[in-house]
Amino acid sequence: MANPLKxxxxxxxxxxxxxxxxxxEALEHASKALSIETDVEWLPTRTLEIGFIKKEFxxxxxxxxxxxxxDNPRGAIDAIQYCREEGLxxxxx
Numbered sequence: 001m002a003n004p005l006k007x008x009x010x011x012x013x014x015x016x017x018x019x020x021x022x023x024x025e026a027l028e029h030a031s032k033a034l035s036i037e038t039d040v041e042w043l044p045t046r047t048l049e050i051g052f053i054k055k056e057f058x059x060x061x062x063x064x065x066x067x068x069x070x071d072n073p074r075g076a077i078d079a080i081q082y083c084r085e086e087g088l089x090x091x092x093x
Contacts, residue, residue, distance in 0.1 A: 002036075002037070003037075004036075004037035004038055004039040005031075005036055005037070005038045005039070005061055005062070006038075006039045006041070006059055006060045006061050006062075007027065007038055007039070007040045007041070007060065007061070007062050007063075007064060008041050008043050008056075008057065008059075008060040008062070008063045008064070009023065009040060009041065009042045009043060009063075009064045009065075009066040010043050010045065010048065010063060010064065010065045010066055010070075010076050010079050010080070011042055011043070011044075011045070011065070011066030011067065011068055011070065012042075012044050012045055012046075012068065012069070012070060012071045013042040013044070013066075014068065017067075017068055019067035019068060020042075020066060020067060020068055023064075023066055023067060023093075024040065027040050041060075042066070043056075043079070044071070045070040045071050045072035045073070045075045045076050046071050046072050046075065047075070048072060048075030048076060048078060048079045049075065049078075050078060050082075053078060053079050053082045054082070057079070057082060057083070057086075057088060060088070061089065062088070062089040062090070062091065063079065063080075063083050063088055063089070063090050063091070064090075064091045064092075064093070065079075065080060065090070065091070065092040065093060066093060067093050080092070
């Protein structure tokens with residue numbers, strides 16, 4: 001089997017937040033429908049500092065700005081800016 005599609009989700013995951021739960025479910029559904037394997041990782045905004053972003057985002061093929069409020073809005077904006085400047089595919093919700 002091919003390597004999984006690595007998806008990073010910008011967001012502070014809360015297990016009982018319906019919009020975040022269905023985000024995970026949607027990705028799982030799409031993965032099955034497309035017969036591809038995905039590896040999804042939520043990226044807490046408190047970790048999104050420039051050094052972390054430059055180092056860690058290299059392992060992802062796409063970044064998704066997930067639903068919900070952010071503990072560190074500046075970190076989320078910095079991550080989005082990095083994606084745009086580096087040409088990393090980005091999806092916003």
